[in-house]
Amino acid sequence: MRGGTSATLHEEESLGKAYDARLIRRIWPYLRPYRGQVFLALLILVLVAAAQLAQPYLIKIAIDEHITPGQLEGLAAVAGMFFIALLAEFLLRYAQFYVMERTGQNVVYDIRTAVFGHLQRLPAKFFDKNPVGRLMTRVTSDVEALNEAFTSGLVMILADLVKLVGIVAILLWMDWRMALITFAILPVMLVVTWQFRSRVRSAYRRVRGVVAKLNAFLQESVSGMRLVQLFGREKANAELFEGVNGEHLGAQLKGVRYDSSFSAVAEMIGSITLAAIVWAGGGRILQGSITFGTLVAFIDYAEKFFRPVQELSQRYTTMQAAMASAERLFKLLDTEPTIVTPDSPKSLPRPMRGRVGFDGVTFGYDPEQPVLHDVSFAIEPGQKIGVVGWTGSGKSTLIRLLTRLYDIQQGSITLDGVDVRELDLEELRRSVGVVLQDHFLFAGTLEYNVSLGDPRITPERVREAARAVRADRFVERLPKGWDEEVRERGSNFSMGERQLLSFARALAFDPAVLVLDEATASVDPETEHHIQEALETLMQGRTSIVIAHRLSTIRDADRILVLHQGQLVESGTHDELVEVQGGIYRTLHRLQTASVA
Amino acid sequence: MLSRFWQLGKPYKWAFLAGFAFLLLTNGLNLWIPWLLRDAVDAMESGEPLSTVARLAMAMIGIALAQAVVRTISRLLVLGASRKVAYDLRNTFFAQLQRLGASFYDRNRTGDLMSRGVNDIQIIQSFYGPGMLNSLNTTIVYVAVLILLFRIDVGLTLISLTFYPVLLFVVNRLARHTYSRSVAVQEQLGEISSRAQENLSGIQQVKTYVQEAREIQVFSQLCDEFRTRNLALARTRGSMISVMGIASGAATLIVMFAGGQRVIAGSISLGDFVAFNAYVAMLAWPTIALGWIINVFQRGAGAMRRVDELLNEQPDLPVAAEQGAQPGFVEGDIEIRDLTWSHPADEGSEPARPALRNLNLTIPRGSRYALVGPVGSGKSTLADLLARVYPVEPGKILIGGRDINDIPVDVLRRSVGYVPQEAFLFSQSIRDNIALRDPDASDEVVARAVTAAHLDGDLAKFPQGLETVVGERGFTLSGGQRQRTTLARALVGTPPLLILDDTLSAVDADTEKAILEELMQASQDRTCLLISHRLSTLSGADRVIVLDEGSIVDQGSHEELVQREGLYSRLFVRQQLEQRLDVR
Known part of the structure; x- marks a missing residue:
């Protein structure tokens, strides 16, 4: 058990670069049986966005038509509409959450049983080369990561996208010049995201690789614990474990660095946009070309715009973890069972003679x-x-x-x-x-x-x-x-x-x-x-x-x-x-x- | 359990505290922005020049830049510390696994232990990282926003937050569901993991006996249950998120209605209204996050319960590392006095089935004893007890006059070369497997063990000899090769007591005979206890002990036993007859 031997054995095979689109295309067949539900969820999603985006506009109406002119009459009606929009948003959100979760669980069930079933078909040779711990990581953690991606990654990203497109449309419609100022900062956001993208991806791929290694080590230690103890190997074994664990910590900390700075930068960009709106909006209000209601609505929408962008890093992390897991899962599913029944098998004579x-x-x-x-x-x-x-x-x-x-x-x-x-x-x-x-x-x-x-x-x-x-x-x-x-x-x-x-x-x-x-x-x-x-x-x-x-x-x-x-x-x-x-x-x-x- | 949370976080209290301080700062900066916004709107309304608004906007940008730096630092500190807590906990967990003895592993499945060590610790990490971070963030935002809201308008604040007490009540109720349902989900994941582990470890047998379909079916059932439990959890989580959302939205609604009236009445300015609205909106996110936080906390508590349960498990045997390293060997006669022993897992089962009953036996130093007897007669149990794999009452087993309970564990382990029945090899090089007891063993020591176990011929044929890694790249050892590797392993360190539990059953008889004869001749001082089903290997023993149903039914030298009417002579006569037929 000297030094590097166990390290090299449990080392995850390095994976080649893959395009996310290719992986999504591979995930699609698993989604297909539930496409009705997926479309239902997407439909609800659009409705949620509509209900949500109606709210700042209702506030704009309240300010411009009632509060600024001092017109109390009708404010109750606007408030009533606001309440309906609010109720609709959250009831629909629940429906969407549940439909999505159910679909996600169904997809994960299918993938998990598919992976397990595929493992049953792989030849003995495959198991000679792949430690049990590593394969267990596929069946448990990797499939769970895909689930995360599906329920809190993919769908939420779609929901966010719908919302973002809606906000862009509304802002352009309300005042296109101010809208352009608001979005001026977006290219910066895109560059930042792009910069983080590849780093986060490789950091999380490493984390998952080390997790598999940790699992393999743990599994073997538990199975052979009696020998570890009989031969007084506890100390040396603990050191080996601490080594793998330390590697895991290192990989995690690297991921944390990217994570922390990205979300902070996203938040900063949101605040800068707010400042830009105030600055530009202030001038336009003084000119009298926009109302206070529009300004407040802009601020509200900008807030709603940057919330998802800020969370993008977390979603991105989830998606990265999922993509890394998906790569591994599909790699496993792509391993051809070399020992299979031929297409048109011959049958044995009945009763068998036994030659x-x-x-x-x-x-x-x-x-x-x-x-x-x-x-x-x-x-x-x-x-x-x-x-x-x-x-x-x-x-x-x-x-x-x-x-x-x-x-x-x-x-x-x-x-x-x-x-x-x-x-x-x-x-x-x-x-x-x-x-x-x-x-x-x-x-x-x-x-x-x-x-x-x-x-x-x-x-x-x-x-x-x-x-x-x-x-x-x-x-x-x-x-x-x-x-x-x-x-x-x-x-x-x-x-x-x-x-x-x-x-x-x-x-x-x-x-x-x-x-x-x-x-x-x-x-x-x-x-x-x-x-x-x-x-x-x-x-x-x-x-x-x-x-x-x-x-x-x-x-x-x-x-x-x-x-x-x-x-x-x-x-x-x-x-x-x-x-x-x-x-x-x-x-x-x-x-x-x-x-x- | 709470104390465990505290104890784990304690070494990083400064990182956590500094992180929280920065978090406080970042929130302070964040809350400043709507205040500036309020001033800007009031400036616009009162028709002040654009330069005033511009100055306020510049201030906002400055704050935003500072906030980004402070936020990054706070996240780095807290999230980093959470990873370190998980790292520590994983090490503690592993150390605990190594402290626990055979009876623990008889009771617990590998897959479940792994699920605790991997998935549960992951969840605990989320508790310390995002969980702590967001809960603190939420608290700070709540308190600060409330103060600012009260400063703008006490009455408006009170009516706009009417829904929050109701909210707390509902959330509290839902939280309890979240907890029990999270635990149920984690437990099921443990089941899935156990099942996968058992299946994958026995995949050759699964294939040979065409059990794939049944294995898939059972596994699918577990996954199906997992799905059901996850959906139950999703329902609670979903309603929690919705309730939070409605409560915070309702606050905005009230601000619009009641706040609008106040602006019209002139009791607050338009700037106040805008700022009020912005602050109430700031509450929305932490309120929604509250549901998530509660979920993380509940899951964390559930996971901690499972990990804690394991960490609180008391080893039923002293732990070598805790007794301190002690040099030397224990040698001398082995005495077994009126030993009756039941397997811990069988205790309390009816009818009682002790594995050993009233056993009395003395094995003199340097002698070669053999144990024979039918399946389940207690041979392996006795071997386990001599190696102290399971606890024994005081005064029952003595080595060199010392109670086995009084011999430091590491001394005992060093002194007993025990080769259990199952030939377990680690996926490391053959050399590492042989030098398990002493990784620094010289090449000469390893070579001697290899020769004594007749493994040298096989090694010459292996691709990398001693450095060949077991189980890798399709390299499999035969049963006999595995057994001889485990024998070589026991010989490193020249233990004065050697226990071979049917160690060479998969080795052909002539090789077994040769190995054993050489072993006996090599060291006259070594006490040997052989368990074998091959009577042929027992003829060289000084004394043969015949066990049946946990008791000694006969003993004596091979010759004596053959002369005497009994189990041994019956077996021997049968073998003789077979041999005669063989020879003609």
């Missing part, structure tokens, strides 16, 4: 470093095959290839004569029963973990399968029995208990092809004996591939395949292989018998 073929298979997690070289073998239906080899010989990889978690680089893998790449992915994975090395449990009840929600697996079948592998004993001792909930990935059950459950699961599904990966490694001999018996029954009449370390498990296999450094070096029955002079199997066998005798 498995590997033909000239070459594969490496990194294509430059193959872990399997030109491996070929065929397994006939109903055969029991054992795969042995030293650690790291590529045995476990075989399973990941058969279930197409990874695609091979050369050769072909077939199931009942059909290339696995031509099959429906779900059908393929459902057809192969797998018991993996790490016995993962899904959130849900124990019963769910055996049936996996498949309606064909009845509660009776679950119990029957559990009895066959002796998993019923521990389950029935639990307070809630089969309804016991699984905590985080099954951490409330021991490895052995989890293993028994995964056996029960494999048995319940009754697959044509069964694959066991080092499955009997961590069960005590007594339990293992029961499992051995259950497995004999389980393997009856179906193709079985057993990857085991104890040769006794596969002694009676129809054929044993010996892998060495990614190559298939020996193949035959136990009796044949023990006779091969200098053979790997013979060596393994000798070592194992010697160790017990």
Whole structure:
């Protein structure tokens, strides 16, 4: 854990410059289903602006027609109209707020589930490269940032725009010369905004990058806390965390600098405009070319004009954060799932025969470093095959290839004569029963973990399968029995208990092809004996591939395949292989018998 | 909780106070402008020359420039301090996570803890930054505007603000809803985050067992609930904003009506009217902002409650760092005296299911003991307790005559090389993973551990050898390689007690045998406790302890146990038969 290693690992991939318009175009399809609501909100928005902009004009009428001439009559009517405008403004504003919020929540729901769904389709390789913490940032914070952008960014900007256009029109109509003086300062505003734009953007992009890094570090630390403590790493780990946290602080402070000065400058420009109105207006009043009412209305409108401009910085920040998040989200959504069902998948014969073929298979997690070289073998239906080899010989990889978690680089893998790449992915994975090395449990009840929600697996079948592998004993001792909930990935059950459950699961599904990966490694001999018996029954009449370390498990296999450094070096029955002079199997066998005798 | 807010802000009190002082100044300047406006309008009405108006306009520009500078400084100070508070809190949070033991992590999900550490602290930051800034700003504006309004016309001020008390009442009511609904939203976000974390960590299994559709369905349900809760929150927030807006608009209405009458009656000037109007308009924004501020405060309080809850969690074990570093090892016989132990999560559950029952055992220094027994018999629990992963009552476990509770934690941790069942590696280089206990371990020490764990052959094949980063760029280690890495990790620092919990289950038998034999020969002084399901690896042990349902059912040397009728001999006979069949 020295210095920079963790820093480089969690570093966010740098993102290229992107135009906001392009991102907005990508967000549009998510808005489309709700365009009715969006247009409704926009319509209400225009009405809100109208109601709001009517108010200063009503004050102008009050001053010019009633207060200055001393005409009390009719002032009540103007006040009444003002009240109506006011009430309308805020009732409509509520409606608009709620419609927008609902649309935003719907869009965010769609995007979040789309991102999550997309993640489910991405190949295992993708997850080897992307730490879980980083991906969680996508699903939580990044989607939330988009929501912010939608509800308090985009729509508010539109609302502000409508208002600004309205004010410009009214001011020009009331007195175009004074209006021009009022707007004279706008170019300055635009230059300032432009200057801040790119800086704020890069500052916030950095913040989000560091946040992802912080998340990744936190996630791994929490998952591995037991080891951190057992090995007395608390202090060093805290230092690493403070480093990442400090980086986060630095990025934040930079954002704060731009933020603070921008809004202050915007406020200043507003006040200067007020001064300009007073100066120019004063002269025109003395000339008698405008009324006091117009002057007051100008001041009111200018105030209403600069309020949104001032908030622009905050909206801009929100939008920047959202754009940075959108870039990441779309980048993720653009990651093509490389392992997918082909357009017109072939189907497996029904009932399946269970023939498995590997033909000239070459594969490496990194294509430059193959872990399997030109491996070929065929397994006939109903055969029991054992795969042995030293650690790291590529045995476990075989399973990941058969279930197409990874695609091979050369050769072909077939199931009942059909290339696995031509099959429906779900059908393929459902057809192969797998018991993996790490016995993962899904959130849900124990019963769910055996049936996996498949309606064909009845509660009776679950119990029957559990009895066959002796998993019923521990389950029935639990307070809630089969309804016991699984905590985080099954951490409330021991490895052995989890293993028994995964056996029960494999048995319940009754697959044509069964694959066991080092499955009997961590069960005590007594339990293992029961499992051995259950497995004999389980393997009856179906193709079985057993990857085991104890040769006794596969002694009676129809054929044993010996892998060495990614190559298939020996193949035959136990009796044949023990006779091969200098053979790997013979060596393994000798070592194992010697160790017990 | 309130004290936590205070405590966190305290180190930055000067930054906050200076920020507030500047804020006061900036508001003072801001409020000056309508006053100048009033003078300008009165000057125009009384027909004074344009130069008077121009002078007033120039003054306004000067104030605007000064205000921009002061405003920037105040924001920098307060917002900057809020970021630093969040930084501190994050460090405290992380330090607390490191203080808490295994039983805490059994109870809490990773995703939820992360949500607290990331999202909740973010919200607390908003409390200290924009929250404090705007609430103070609002207060200052309110007080100052009220004073100025009273100076212009006491009566007009009183009637134009009639709505405000009603407003306060309504806002107060709505605020309570905002709070509970914000908490509900945050809790649901925690759920979503937990679920995503579990799913992504087990993605291979999800794919292998074709669980994608169900995972998506469950996740969608959580998102749906999140949407519902957010909309409930939006309704309260929406009504709050509307109520505020109407109240402040109503004030303008009254000024227009009642103020207009006063101008006509001549009791106030037109300039007063304009200034009055401008000041009342100034109240509008802080009043609308009030709703937002309350929201930030309520969310902040909700988030703080969740963070505080975690920070108040008491570790059930002493924390090494708090005991002070102590040198040396603890060595000697291990004594276990009448130990009965239940998992903290199972306490109070019916029927009671202690993981260990009335255990008595002495493991002499330098001996090699083996633990065998069926699944759930308590083997791993005993290993956990010897490494003090969970608390144990006093007088139950003694090492070298000292109660395990009296041994400083860091000494114990240094003395026990414990390799838990799950082979967890950090996404760092293999070297960093092995030198976990001592990052400054020399290359020689690391190399010795690597050789002892038979990892050298594998390393030679890795792209960057020891510097290969685990889990990166598609580089995955096999189960056996992971296990041997964790073994090498335990060997660094040569702990006098080594506990291997089924550490080499994914390693082939001959390699396991070789590794263990070499380990035993290498250090005669080291006490070893082996848990294994392979009886073949246990024949070299000095004594074998047979556990069943948390109790010792038999013990003795391998030979003794084989002779005696019992669980072990049954298992052994079966293995022998298998072997004979094997050999023919």
